[in-house]
Amino acid sequence: MSYIAPAEFAAKMVDAGESKVFMSTKDTLVRAYMAGAILALAAAFAISITVNTGNPLLGALLFPVGFCMLYLMGFDLLTGVFTLVPLALFDKRPGVTIGGMLRNWGLVFCGNFAGAMTVAVFMAIIFTTGFSQAPNEIGQKIGVIGESRTLGYAAAGGAGMLTLFIRAVMCNWMVSTGVVAAMMSNSVPGKIMGMWMPILVFFYLGFEHSIVNMFLFPSGIMLGGEFTWMDYFIWNEIPTVIGNLVGGLTFVGGMLYATHYKASPARNARPAIVNDEEYLSIAAE
Numbered sequence: 001m002s003y004i005a006p007a008e009f010a011a012k013m014v015d016a017g018e019s020k021v022f023m024s025t026k027d028t029l030v031r032a033y034m035a036g037a038i039l040a041l042a043a044a045f046a047i048s049i050t051v052n053t054g055n056p057l058l059g060a061l062l063f064p065v066g067f068c069m070l071y072l073m074g075f076d077l078l079t080g081v082f083t084l085v086p087l088a089l090f091d092k093r094p095g096v097t098i099g100g101m102l103r104n105w106g107l108v109f110c111g112n113f114a115g116a117m118t119v120a121v122f123m124a125i126i127f128t129t130g131f132s133q134a135p136n137e138i139g140q141k142i143g144v145i146g147e148s149r150t151l152g153y154a155a156a157g158g159a160g161m162l163t164l165f166i167r168a169v170m171c172n173w174m175v176s177t178g179v180v181a182a183m184m185s186n187s188v189p190g191k192i193m194g195m196w197m198p199i200l201v202f203f204y205l206g207f208e209h210s211i212v213n214m215f216l217f218p219s220g221i222m223l224g225g226e227f228t229w230m231d232y233f234i235w236n237e238i239p240t241v242i243g244n245l246v247g248g249l250t251f252v253g254g255m256l257y258a259t260h261y262k263a264s265p266a267r268n269a270r271p272a273i274v275n276d277e278e279y280l281s282i283a284a285e
Contacts, residue, residue, distance in 0.1 A: 003184060004184050004186065006256070007260050007263070009180065009183040009184055009260075010256050010257065010260035010261040012183050013083075013084055013087055013180060013256065013261075014084075014091050014093070014257070014261060015088075017084035017086065017087045017088035017089075017096075018088035018093045018096055020076065020081055020084065020085050020104050021093075021096050021100040021101060021103075021104055022100075023104070025107060028076070028104065028107040028108060028111065029110065030111070031074065031111070032075070032076050032077075032078075032108040032110070032111025032115065033112070033114050033118075034070065034073070035070045035112060035211070036077075036111060036112035036114065036115025036116040036119075036211055036214060036215075037115035037116065037118055037119050038066050038070040039070060039077065039112075040115065040116040040120065040212070041066060042066020042067065043063070043066070043212045043215050043216060044119065044138075044215070045062065045063070045065070046059035046063035046203065047138060047141060047145075048138050049062055056204065059203075060200055060203040060204035061200060063199065063200070064195060064196045064200055064203075067175075067178060067199045068192050068195050068196065071191070071195060072188065072191065072192075076111075077112060077175075078105065078112050078210055078241070079171075079172045079176060079179075079210065079211065079244050080179045080248075081104055081105060081108050082172065082176070082244060082245045082249055083172070083176040083248035083249055083252050083253040085101050085104055085105070086253060087257050087261075091257075091261075109241075112210075112211045113214050117214065117215075117218055119215055120218045120222065123215075124139070124219055124222040127139030127223060128223070134224075135223040135224060139223040139224075140223070140224075142216060142219050142220050143226075144220075144225070145216055145220060146217045146219070146220025146221065146225040146227055147225050147226055147227050149164075149217075149236055150236050151226075151231060151235070153236070154231065154235045160235075161235075161239060164208060164235070164240065164243070165239050165242070165243045166243070167206070167207045168208040168209075168210070168239060168240040168241075168243020168244050168246075168247065169243045169244075169246050169247035169250075169251075170202070171207030171209045171243070172243070172244040172245070172247035173247040173248070173251040175198065175199065175209060175244075175248070176247070176248035176252035177198040177252055178195040178197075178198040178199045179195075179252075180252060180256065181194030181195055181197070182194050208236070208240040208243065208244075209240070210237060210240045210241045210244050213236055213240055217232040
């Protein structure tokens with residue numbers, strides 16, 4: 001059987017979180033860099049499909065290919081380590097500290113950002129023919145996305161910030177579900193199927209993913225979007241990072257840890273008995 005029971009993959013989640021805390025700086029940065037770059041390529045791919053076909057659902061259906069590739073190659077996204085690493089701290093694994101957890105998060109953020117920025121520059125060159133022409137239709141679309149998801153939130157004030165935060169929470173609820181779903185199977189097709197479904201949901205519903213946005217918004221600025229780096233960080237990236245942390249840790253990591261890794265004893269458990277007659281006599285008492 002390729003399916004792994006929840007109690008087993010919950011233990012794998014804690015083990016994975018522990019391993020990431022002790023990973024070397026070089027390996028953490030390289031894996032995060034590649035994860036950010038691949039996810040950025042997948043975002044460019046999905047937007048290109050949406051623009052060329054006029055069908056957002058088709059773009060969302062195909063976006064998870066990037067997530068599956070980076071996961072199967074063992075690369076790390078900030079959204080994933082937000083969910084997994086704290087579990088090793090909760091479990092009091094030897095040597096796992098708050099400082100070690102924050103170190104991992106900081107390194108993965110930097111690696112993801114560098115990878116996404118690399119692809120942002122490359123795609124901006126492609127969309128403008130080496131910055132010699134105005135952005136093509138896909139480049140224009142990316143610029144509009146950046147404006148609507150920074151200045152659009154800012155125009156709504158507190159309500160916009162709340163909406164942004166909730167979209168970020170919902171995003172990593174789905175994305176981290178994909179990370180965990182990959183642990184439910186030992187086969188590559190099983191892992192891909194498990195990852196594909198929640199990633200499709202997050203992308204089609206337009207939730208806010210901190211690493212995807214590391215590509216979209218710098219790209220938008222380079223491609224002529226009428227918003228600033230300050231708009232991007234204040235009205236998207238920083239609240240999105242916080243929301244992603246809350247969503248992944250609360251609704252995925254914390255819930256699975258509480259009910260499958262630290263399951264409570266069953267209520268009214270049937271006692272160890274010889275036969276049903278003995279059980280009936282005990283129940284009568």
